Amino acid sequence: EKGGHKHWMSKEIHEQPAVLDASLSHYLADGLTEGPLSEIDLSGVRRVVMVACGTAYYACHVAKYWIEQLARIPVEIDVASEYRYREPPIEDGTLAIFVSQSGETADTLAALRYCKNQARTLAVVNVPTSSIAREADAALPILAGAEIGVASTKAFTCQLAVLACVALKAAADKNRLGPEQITAEGEALRRLPALISTALRGEHDLEALSRNLSEATDILFLGRGAMYPLALEGALKLKEISYIHAEGYASGELKHGPIALIDESVPVIVFAPSDALFGKTVSNMQEVMARGGRVVLVSDREGLAGQSEVWAKVEMPHAPDLWAPLLYAVPAQLLAYHTAIAKGTDVDQPRNLAKSVTVE
Ligand code: F6R
16 A cells, blocks of 8 residues: 555655646646636736645745745735734735645634635645635645645645646736746746656665764754745654754854854754855855854755765755755655654654644
8 A cells, every 4th residue: 555665654755756747737738728727817916825834834935935036926924823813904906825735724724714705715735625625715736645644745745836836827917927938937847756756766865864863853954045945844844753853944044043053963954956045055054064063965966066064965956946945845855754764753643743633
């Protein structure tokens, strides 16, 4: 049933190229002019609000960068348990997006109910028959297939895939990108499943590194731009299944406090593809190394070249800048998985956690 894998989590990590490919084919059919998004007109959207919990919230956090950059629409993100009780004002022209693997998370459902009749509501869910899917004005299934491991993996990347398509559709409807640019970005996005397959072939190296990480009591994750939410996701995944204390920070925030934690005993995992922000992240990395911190740099060949001071390197294939977060989810997942295996914890059923949080 687990297809030769020891755990559901491992099976689901390895399913990602196939499920992502299917999801992207579905949503990108004929350059967005066919398929489920063709029926959704985003030309009148003036603001986007995105609400979710946990890993699904981090998918929203990545999508904020995409929608703001591609469609130039301001995006507010919030965790559902805060959003629902904050009762924020909702402006005309708001599109409210609720992201949930299960579609049953109590706080996310309550936030959706709060927004109904005030905003257009869109659900991005894995379970099309779920409450959140049924109660929203429209639902976009992520097509990840059943996710059994408690730690969300393939649902996260499939959420990212669907939200990337929503960002492209918003850019098209807002006339920010022409049809050729949409096609080009869509094609770039469709390369991600193959790049993820390549990254998965590097699993063995991550396994060795994870044995080392399993000795640590605290681990930091850093990233800039759309890699910042990946740092948060990497830390969440690691703490939930290995029980090692981990925190994710925006690289630029390091000097505003967390740098006080750095010494030889604290591994610092840096997600930094060689994009426009790379140089900035390298200077943050140097600040860490100057204090004896052990940096694990996750980057592409270009980014890793010349970084001889780092403690460990994890090589990713080169990805299109915009869509790199889908690829960098893989080392985040594999590091958490193998660190947990090295510690001997139950990765599919971590203590204190439930797959679907239907109570607040
Ligand atoms: C983390 C994880 C949780 C869920 C969160 C939301 O690996 O699985 O953080 O992402 O409980 O669940 P859904 O997406 O079902 O609303």
